[in-house]
Amino acid sequence: GGNIANGEALVKKRTCASCHGADxxxxxxxxxxxxxxxxxxxxxxxxxxxxxxxxxxxRNNPIMASNVADLSNQDMADIAAYLHSLPSDLVLKR
Amino acid sequence: GGNIANGEALVKKRTCASCHGADxxxxxxxxxxxxxxxxxxxxxxxxxxxxxxxxxxxRNNPIMASNVADLSNQDMADIAAYLHSLPSDLVLKR
Incomplete structure (x- = not known):
């Protein structure tokens, strides 16, 4: 598992939302x-x-490469945990 | 835009669903x-x-590489159109 709080901090220090959207x-x-x-x-x-x-x-992508260059594997697990934890506006249809 | 029917046929000839799920x-x-x-x-x-x-x-991925090797750009647009058209079980929260 990842540390959601650290993942959130890492994401907010980067420009992730400028492409992937604020949510x-x-x-x-x-x-x-x-x-x-x-x-x-x-x-x-x-x-x-x-x-x-x-x-x-x-994967060779210059934008993503610059954003992950200084991340450890644990940092990336933390970011993944944060993104997965987000209150999505998607819900399962019942 | 892509041809949804061709995209569906291409996806069904491959093993896409065995990893990405039937839906x-x-x-x-x-x-x-x-x-x-x-x-x-x-x-x-x-x-x-x-x-x-x-x-x-x-992107370097052996499984995906073998599945796209013989696809034209139009084929890939058709597959994308098909996948995008699928009735997802995800709906927008109101």
Missing amino acids: FNKPTNEIYPRLAGQHAEYLKHALIAYKRGDGPNG | FNKPTNEIYPRLAGQHAEYLKHALIAYKRGDGPNG
């Missing part, structure tokens, strides 16, 4: 993913992939 | 992303990134 549910451009509602495991995997860059299970 | 909303493992509810533009971008592999705006 992480309505990206500011449709080319960016919605993060609210994703599982923490996937979110952590994606962050680690952006830190890897090229190579197996990596 | 593309409940991945079979929390390490995989939920696709339902994402914008078509983002989904198309992600598919193209997996086809690129290493390099700028690429």
Whole structure:
């Protein structure tokens, strides 16, 4: 698990919301993913992939690379826990 | 825009649902992303990134690479349109 409070602090120090939306549910451009509602495991995997860059299970994206460059694996787990914890405006249909 | 019917046919010929879930909303493992509810533009971008592999705006993932290797840009737009069109079990909170 991750430390939600640390994840929130890390996200707020960065510019995440300027693309992914203040609520992480309505990206500011449709080319960016919605993060609210994703599982923490996937979110952590994606962050680690952006830190890897090229190579197996990596993702090469200059914007994301600059945002994750100084994050530890625990920091990324914390961010994933925070994003997963957000009160999404998405709810399961009953 | 994309051709939803072609997108559906392409998805069904592949093994997409075995990871992303039959409804593309409940991945079979929390390490995989939920696709339902994402914008078509983002989904198309992600598919193209997996086809690129290493390099700028690429994603290196062996499973996804094998699934997109023979897809054209139009095919990927069609798949994105299909996934975006799915009746998600996510609804906006009122």
